Amino acid sequence: MAPKKRRRGKHIPQRTCIGCRTVSSKWELIRIVRTPDGVQIDPTRRLPGRGAYLHANRACWEAAFKRRAFARALRTTLTQADIQRLRAFMETLPAEELPREEPESEANGG
Ligand SMILES: [Zn+2]
Numbered sequence: 247m248a249p250k251k252r253r254r255g256k257h258i259p260q261r262t263c264i265g266c267r268t269v270s271s272k273w274e275l276i277r278i279v280r281t282p283d284g285v286q287i288d289p290t291r292r293l294p295g296r297g298a299y300l301h302a303n304r305a306c307w308e309a310a311f312k313r314r315a316f317a318r319a320l321r322t323t324l325t326q327a328d329i330q331r332l333r334a335f336m337e338t339l340p341a342e343e344l345p346r347e348e349p350e351s352e353a354n355g356g
Contacts, residue, residue, distance in 0.1 A: 264315040
């Protein structure tokens, strides 16, 4: 049935955050998916359906709301329930972007 998958190399799937439009590895992004029950957060990234990806910070979600990126990316119209669900999830996220690589700007001599 399924072809054997070899683990060779380190291919990390890249996805674009619909909030800030930055490409990141899929594992750094939160997936949302359109299901028959509405738009849902997909923590397992395995639900079938059209999905979209966002960084785990509120700024990206705000940006996505503002430009209606959810509806566009998922090719659907968000219901009020969808919006509330997404907003409720957004509230659980840190307000700021997660720290990535920190530049060593602090030259601190003893
Ligand atoms: Zn983002």
